[in-house]
Each structure stands twice: as structure tokens, then as C-alpha cells.
Amino acid sequence: MNEKLIKYISEQLLNNELEDDLEAEDDLLGDGILDSLGMMKLILYIETEYEMKVPPQDMIIENFMTVQHISNYLAKQRS
Amino acid sequence: MEFKDKMIYTLPNCIENSARLFPNKEAFRCGNASLSFQELDIKTNQLAKHLVDSGIQKGDRIGIYMNRCIETSIAIYGILKAGAVYVPIDPISPRTRTKFLIENCGIQFLITVPKQKKRVAKLLIEDISLKQVIGFSDDSDIKHFSWESIFSITLESYQRVNILSEDMAYIIFTSGSTGDPKGIMHTHKSGLAYAQLSASLYKLRPQDRVANHAPLHFDISTFGYFSAPYAGATTVIIPDAPISLPVSLGALIAEEKISIWYSVPLALSQLLLSGVLDQHDYSAIRWVLFAGENFTLKYLKGIMEKWPQAKYSNVYGPTEVNQCTFYNFNAKEIFKDYVPIGDVWDNTEYKIIDEDDKEVHKGETGQLLIRSSTMMLGYWNNKELTEKSIYKQQISNNLEQVYYRTGDLVRQDNLDRLVFLGRKDRQVKVRGYRIELDEIEAVLNDHPSIKECTVCVLEKDNDQKILTAAIILTLGASTETNELITHCRSKLPTYAVPQRIDVLKNFPRTSSGKIDLTQIRKTLISL
The missing domain is CATH 2.30.38.10 (Luciferase; Domain 3)
Known part of the structure; x- marks a missing residue:
């Protein structure tokens, strides 16, 4: 799941060139990797790709800080 | 408030004065980090002493290379106390721009935080004239100083630099509509005038908790960094993470009991659309200030319904003059077509x-x-x-x-x-007709299916000018562009009806959240 998300973020959402490849532990929010609109796009992608709905109350830092956080969240939702 | 003993005529005077009146009151906080006025006064003296001892002269430009964090407040006032000029540099901006700013301003000292270590290292590889980096220690060729080493400096031999109100205080760079960024120079006098006028207009009090949403390189930040400390209020610097997640941002505003909010309209629209405003208690909010872009009326109305107790201020002012006009209103006010920018202050x-x-x-x-x-x-x-x-x-x-x-x-x-x-340069002539692009946008925004829009003139190689609208539809809307054209026809003169409407998923943005018009033009031309 991580690779798929990393691929999508790297190819579709980056505002600026990244110095290194994106890693699952990179802070997506605190390091300027994703802005608020990038985050909305990512959530839309997750909803279509994984055929699920991310309710607004789940769109929080604890679930979306890193790719790893997102994967954990998705795993929990789908189990 | 009275300032009987000392006159306030420079920006650092604001900190010194509040440190005298309210030494233990929280001046700035960000996440778990917090600084009282007294701590801020001491830490900024330590930074100033270090800078002066390192050879910084009055008027030297010093870069602040930081994300949203507590150290921004120490950097600003430490630099100012040293008699130097602060230049915010957005760490997320492309390296070419960072390089341009450093070279153009002759910046030799960069103040940063450990979080930017990687980026600073990359910067230092480039051929730039940096002599010193403050923020973390490192063994590279140029001098590095950690924050810990700055905060262990003793102040016995510290001598205040004599600063006049006419001395330059900061340079904020805005992207010029063409070519290189423009650096707007402000003095202690012009910055302090802004702090005093805004503190008086919004009746800032020491009990206030002011949210700072804007990054340092955006001049809206001067409200949180100058006006609030001037009034002895607490500035809550919103960390980077909640900026991108409206639901978390909404929770933070409630939790921090923010009493004064100031941001671009976009941040407020996103809060509204996220639904978070129904989940918490926002009764502490007494002022909502917005600036930078027109506030789409339907979203402004939405916010006014959610926060009926607040007063609102449509703030206007190019960075060149800070703020200069305001229109204050309460949640009951009804707007038909526009929110005025009001009167000069x-x-x-x-x-x-x-x-x-x-x-x-x-x-x-x-x-x-x-x-x-x-x-x-x-x-x-x-x-x-x-x-x-x-x-x-x-x-x-x-x-x-x-x-x-x-x-x-x-x-x-x-x-x-x-x-x-609208901007004078947003007034265009197409087929001889003078057209206000912002007026067309206002009409489009009226349509329920349109979430956001921007209008521009695309020029084809044969000099043909095409009035083009780029739009984002509201979630679930399936409106045909023909219907939108009909909508425009009913409200605009024929020559002002867009000839082309492109539906986009989202718009490119500048780091301050405004729609990036240059980028969007490129996108539209490529379609």
C-alpha cells in the first residue's frame, strides 16, 4: 500500500521537486510536501482507489501525517 | 493601556514594554512550545548579542529560513534588536528563488531550525555567500551555531544597539507579476504604525489570543508578530500540519480559544466546507479578519452563520502600505453583490x-x-x-x-x-471592450455548481484574445459548461461572457494560498 501511495504523491501531487525520493516516514504536512489542496486530492484518490469513504472527522493529522500513518489508517478501516 | 515610562518607537520596544508589563504572560506559542514576554526578551537579547559580536552591522540583511515554529519570533526580534533587517525566505520555495533572495539582499547570515538541516545543506552546496548559519550545529566549512549555544550567552556585557524609527526593519518579497520578485522595504516606523493602528482598530487586549495562520513571507503575519505583542496579547502560531487539514485546524482554533482570527478567505472556506465548525465551541472568537483575495459571498455567509457572535473585518492593503482600509461588520450584515473595502483607517x-x-x-x-x-x-x-x-x-x-x-x-x-x-492589470481589453476579470469571476461564483473559478485572457499566436474561465465544480455537480455560459449571459454584457470554460480538478496555488495565475495560464494554454 505504501508504494502505491508514494507513487501517486510523487507523480501527481508535488508542488516542488523533492530533494530525495519520498519515504513512508516523511512528514507530508510539516515539510511542505502537501498543501491543503494536495491533501484534498490525496483523500479523493484514496476514496476512489480503495472504494471507501474517508469521513471528515478522520481527516486529521494522526491519520495523515506520513504515508505510513495513512497506510495504518486504511488497514484499520478495511479490516 | 498606558506606556508611561518608556516611549515606543521601534518594533523591539513592543517586546520590551510587554516584558515589563506582563513578564510571565505567554507571548508566543506553537504546538507544545511556548515563550513568555520575559523569555522572549531575554532570548532575543542573546541572539542580538551574538549577531553584533559576529560582526553584524546596522542595516545588514539576515535571512529567516523557517517553517512555522516558535523560533520565528526569536529570529525576528533578535535580528531587529541587532539593528539588522530580517528577510523571510520560504523554505518550500524553489532553490533558484532562495538563491536569488540571498544574493540580491547580500545575505550572509541565515537563521533556521534543525528541521531545515537537509535543505540548508543543499543550499550550501550552491555557490552562495553565506558566512554563518544559526539554528543547528554542523561540521561544514562555514560557521554553524545551535540554538542551545545562543541561549547560553550571558548578557552582562550586552549593549543595546541604538535603533531609530526610520531604520529599515524588514524586507518582504512578493512575486512580481513579471520577472524577478520585488523586495518591499519597511522601517520600524511603518511596521510599528501598522501594529498600533491595527491594535487600536480591533481593540487588541492582553487577554486576546491571536491566531497566526500566515507564513512569515506573507505580510498578514505582521498582525500576529507585531500587533499582538504590542498589545501584550498571545500569538498562537498555527503549526504547518493543521494548515493542510481543516478538521485539525478547526479543532486547534477551539482548543486554543482563539479570539482573533486573520487569514486569507480560502482558509475560512475550507474550515466551513470541512464541517468542523459544527463540532466545537467557537464562542471565544470575537474578530474574524480576512484579506488577500475577494471572499466568495456564499462562503462568507456560511462563516457568519457559524460564528454569529464575531465581528468581521474585510481588510485591504498592498504589502507596500501594510493595511490601509477596512470594512467592519457584524454577522447580521446582508451583502447583495459585494463586500466593500470600506474606508481608510x-x-x-x-x-x-x-x-x-x-x-x-x-x-x-x-x-x-x-x-x-x-x-x-x-x-x-x-x-x-x-x-x-x-x-x-x-x-x-x-x-x-x-x-x-x-x-x-x-x-x-x-x-x-x-x-x-480588481487589479488595474486585471482590467483587460478584448475586442476594444474594457472588461473587469474580477466581475466575471463574481458572476461565475454566484452559480451553485461552481466551487471556485478564475478568469483570464489567453492569447493565441495569431493575436487572438480568448476570454477563458477555469472552474472547479462543487462536489457531485455535473453542470454542463453551456449552462454556465447561459448563466453568464444573463448577468454580463455579451463581450464579457467567457468564450471558453475549462473544468479543472484544482488550481495551482502560491505558497500564500492565492491562485497562481501564471501557472494556471500555462495549464490552460496546454489544454
């Missing part, structure tokens, strides 16, 4: 002029000129542009008054309120 006057620099008749549209105590010193390294941006009113042979040409079109409505009509 204290110590400020204006004129509205036509293409020939003649004053227009009342009610006519023209360019707004501003004369104010909050006026910039000029553009950094660009005398020519400074001259061009100024309008001089001859009073007598040897006396003239200087106005800033805002480049913004305004008119007075029948209640004598100023109405913002």
Missing part, C-alpha cells in the same frame, strides 16, 4: 485617479492612491520601480506629498464606501 488618506493622473468624479472608477504612516521605504535594489510606484502631490515649490500607486481599481459606492474592483 487613521493617519491615512487617499485619492482615486484616472489614466491621466487626474482625480475622478465621485462614484467613478479609478486607481487608488494611498498616503499613510504605514507606507514602505521603497523597493529593495530597485529605485526605478520605487519611483514608478509613487505619485507626488506638489503642495508648494519645496513641499510635496507622496502617495503609493496601489495599481488597484476602486470606486466609492453611494454610501461613500470604497469598493475594490
Whole structure:
């Protein structure tokens, strides 16, 4: 799941060139990797790709800080 | 508030004064980090001493290379106390721009935080003239100093630098519509004038908790960094993470009991659309200030319904003059077509002029000129542009008054309120007709299926000008562009109806959240 998300973020959402490849532990929010609109796009992608709905109350830092956080969240939702 | 013993005429005086009056009161907080006025006063003295001991001279430019964090407040006031000039550099901006700023300003000292270590290292590989990095220790060729080493400096031999109100304090760079970024120079006087006027207009009190949403390189941040400390209020610096997640941001606003909010309209629209405003108690909010873009009326109305107890202020002012007009209203106010920018505030006057620099008749549209105590010193390294941006009113042979040409079109409505009509360069001529792009946007935004839109003129190689609208539809809307054209036809003259409407998933943005017009043009041309 991580690779798929990393691929999508790297190819579709980056505002600026990244110095290194994106890693699952990179802070997506605190390091300027994703802005608020990038985050909305990512959530839309997750909803279509994984055929699920991310309710607004789940769109929080604890679930979306890193790719790893997102994967954990998705795993929990789908189990 | 009274300031009996000491006069306040520089920006650091604000901190020193509040440290005297409220030493233990929280001045800044960000996440779990917090600084009282006294701590801030001491830490900024330590930084200032270090800078002066390292050879910093009055007027030297020093870069602040930081994300949103508590250290921003120490950097700003430490630099100012050293008599130097702070230049915010957005760490997320492309390296070419960072390099340009450093070279253009002759920056030799960079103040940063450990989080930016990687980026700083990459910067240092480039051929730039940095002599010192403050923020973390490192073994590279140039000198590094950690924050810990700064905070262990003793202040016994510290001598305050003599700063005058006319001395330069900071340079904020904005992207010029063409070519290189423009550096807007402000003095202690113009920055402090802004702090005092805004503190007085919004009746800032020590009990206030002011949210700072804007990054340092965006001048809205001067409210949180200057005005709030001037009034002894607490500034809550919103960390980066909640900025991207409206639900978390909404929770933070409630948790921090924010009493004054100031941001671009976009941040408020996103809060509204996320639904978070129904989940928490926001009764502490007493002022909502917004600036930078027109607030789409349907979203403004939405916010006013959610926060009925708050007062609202439509703030207007190019970075060159900080803020200069305001329109204050309460949640009951009804707007039909527009929210006025109101009237100029204290110590400020204006004129509205036509293409020939003649004053227009009342009610006519023209360019707004501003004369104010909050006026910039000029553009950094660009005398020519400074001259061009100024309008001089001859009073007598040897006396003239200087106005800033805002480049913004305004008119007075029948209640004598100023109405913002758009950038002078947003007024275009297509087939000989003068068209206000912002007016078309307002009409499009009226349509329920449109979430956001922007209108521009695309030029094809054969000089053909095509009035083009880029839109984002609201979630689930399946409106055909034909219907939108019909909608425009019903409200606009034929020549102002977009010839082309492109539906996009989202818009490119500048780091301050505004729509990136240059980028969007490129996108549209490539479609």
C-alpha cells in the first residue's frame, strides 16, 4: 500500500521537486510536501482507489501525517 | 493601556514594554512550545548579542529560513534588536528563488531550525555567500551555531544597539507579476504604525489570543508578530500540519480559544466546507479578519452563520502600505453583490485617479492612491520601480506629498464606501471592450455548481484574445459548461461572457494560498 501511495504523491501531487525520493516516514504536512489542496486530492484518490469513504472527522493529522500513518489508517478501516 | 515610562518607537520596544508589563504572560506559542514576554526578551537579547559580536552591522540583511515554529519570533526580534533587517525566505520555495533572495539582499547570515538541516545543506552546496548559519550545529566549512549555544550567552556585557524609527526593519518579497520578485522595504516606523493602528482598530487586549495562520513571507503575519505583542496579547502560531487539514485546524482554533482570527478567505472556506465548525465551541472568537483575495459571498455567509457572535473585518492593503482600509461588520450584515473595502483607517488618506493622473468624479472608477504612516521605504535594489510606484502631490515649490500607486481599481459606492474592483492589470481589453476579470469571476461564483473559478485572457499566436474561465465544480455537480455560459449571459454584457470554460480538478496555488495565475495560464494554454 505504501508504494502505491508514494507513487501517486510523487507523480501527481508535488508542488516542488523533492530533494530525495519520498519515504513512508516523511512528514507530508510539516515539510511542505502537501498543501491543503494536495491533501484534498490525496483523500479523493484514496476514496476512489480503495472504494471507501474517508469521513471528515478522520481527516486529521494522526491519520495523515506520513504515508505510513495513512497506510495504518486504511488497514484499520478495511479490516 | 498606558506606556508611561518608556516611549515606543521601534518594533523591539513592543517586546520590551510587554516584558515589563506582563513578564510571565505567554507571548508566543506553537504546538507544545511556548515563550513568555520575559523569555522572549531575554532570548532575543542573546541572539542580538551574538549577531553584533559576529560582526553584524546596522542595516545588514539576515535571512529567516523557517517553517512555522516558535523560533520565528526569536529570529525576528533578535535580528531587529541587532539593528539588522530580517528577510523571510520560504523554505518550500524553489532553490533558484532562495538563491536569488540571498544574493540580491547580500545575505550572509541565515537563521533556521534543525528541521531545515537537509535543505540548508543543499543550499550550501550552491555557490552562495553565506558566512554563518544559526539554528543547528554542523561540521561544514562555514560557521554553524545551535540554538542551545545562543541561549547560553550571558548578557552582562550586552549593549543595546541604538535603533531609530526610520531604520529599515524588514524586507518582504512578493512575486512580481513579471520577472524577478520585488523586495518591499519597511522601517520600524511603518511596521510599528501598522501594529498600533491595527491594535487600536480591533481593540487588541492582553487577554486576546491571536491566531497566526500566515507564513512569515506573507505580510498578514505582521498582525500576529507585531500587533499582538504590542498589545501584550498571545500569538498562537498555527503549526504547518493543521494548515493542510481543516478538521485539525478547526479543532486547534477551539482548543486554543482563539479570539482573533486573520487569514486569507480560502482558509475560512475550507474550515466551513470541512464541517468542523459544527463540532466545537467557537464562542471565544470575537474578530474574524480576512484579506488577500475577494471572499466568495456564499462562503462568507456560511462563516457568519457559524460564528454569529464575531465581528468581521474585510481588510485591504498592498504589502507596500501594510493595511490601509477596512470594512467592519457584524454577522447580521446582508451583502447583495459585494463586500466593500470600506474606508481608510487613521493617519491615512487617499485619492482615486484616472489614466491621466487626474482625480475622478465621485462614484467613478479609478486607481487608488494611498498616503499613510504605514507606507514602505521603497523597493529593495530597485529605485526605478520605487519611483514608478509613487505619485507626488506638489503642495508648494519645496513641499510635496507622496502617495503609493496601489495599481488597484476602486470606486466609492453611494454610501461613500470604497469598493475594490480588481487589479488595474486585471482590467483587460478584448475586442476594444474594457472588461473587469474580477466581475466575471463574481458572476461565475454566484452559480451553485461552481466551487471556485478564475478568469483570464489567453492569447493565441495569431493575436487572438480568448476570454477563458477555469472552474472547479462543487462536489457531485455535473453542470454542463453551456449552462454556465447561459448563466453568464444573463448577468454580463455579451463581450464579457467567457468564450471558453475549462473544468479543472484544482488550481495551482502560491505558497500564500492565492491562485497562481501564471501557472494556471500555462495549464490552460496546454489544454
